Amino acid sequence: MNKIIDGKLVRDARANELMEKVKNIKDELTLVVISVGNDEASRVYVGQKEKMANKIGYSFLNLHYDEIEEEELIHKIEELNNDQKITGIIVQLPLPAYLNKEKIINAISPLKDVDGLTNYNLIKLIKKEECLIPCTPLGIMNLLDYYKINLETNIVIVGRSELVGLPLFHLLENRNATVTLCHSKTKNLGDITKNADILIVCVGKKELITKDMVKDGGIIIDVGINREDDKLYGDVSSLAMEKAQLMTPVPGGVGPMTVISLMENVYKAYCFQNKK
């Protein structure tokens, strides 16, 4: 039996659906990615976003700065907020440490915040109101739904960042899951993860979760991306696959879903802006 949850397959299916919708609108949608500094992984991620934006039929603009003053960057974001030709804006993370990430992200208009990372959108999500949802949690929800996985069960999330774990907690709870949220201060992590019908790991530590820490017949979503000697590793040991009912690979699981979710958010932002 194939135990793989195939993110590329689901991404391609969703990309086809989105392309159809985009074909049917007369306006051109534009995604702007702002990047600062010379983070190698970020360069790869921006390239992946550009490729997918082109495929979907969006215009794509990468505003790259080797260095920029915080005030100048915020001024640039405000200009983009007021530019009717721009549909979505993201700031590629991580930003260099000299820049205030919170201040910069929250300068983005909530209607153009296609990464769903402004406080405005996070609060809306917690309050279960219509909003732009962060791309990785959105992609994970769509992946679970594609495979028709029942969410009204015991779900353990390891990692509570505002980018992944925290919004995911709220999205799952909103679908009547019983969710346990673990983090770096959680004691006896393995005792908790072992009871998870669905285990979602978003930490950033290579193979933190070993085979003995997962449930027989459980479902595992591995969000982690850890680079070592030009190879990618997840947060879950690949040996866990032997016990799992279903599991995402790294790469090829959650990563492709994050990129397509960003594209879906651009379309959603367009609909919000045009009250469709």
Ligand SMILES: NC(=O)c1ccc[n+]([C@@H]2O[C@H](COP(=O)([O-])OP(=O)(O)OC[C@H]3O[C@@H](n4cnc5c(N)ncnc54)[C@H](OP(=O)(O)O)[C@@H]3O)[C@@H](O)[C@H]2O)c1
């Ligand atoms: N596939 C994708 O598309 C995608 C997208 C986004 C991120 N990622 C990957 O996902 C991983 C997490 O990203 P992130 O931005 O959420 O990271 P982050 O902001 O560094 O958050 C990591 C979380 O893991 C927790 N943690 C750290 N060590 C732990 C331990 N030993 N046991 C349990 N929890 C621990 C931290 O707990 P505290 O809160 O207590 O510090 C924190 O909540 C990274 O590998 C990243 O590259 C992948």
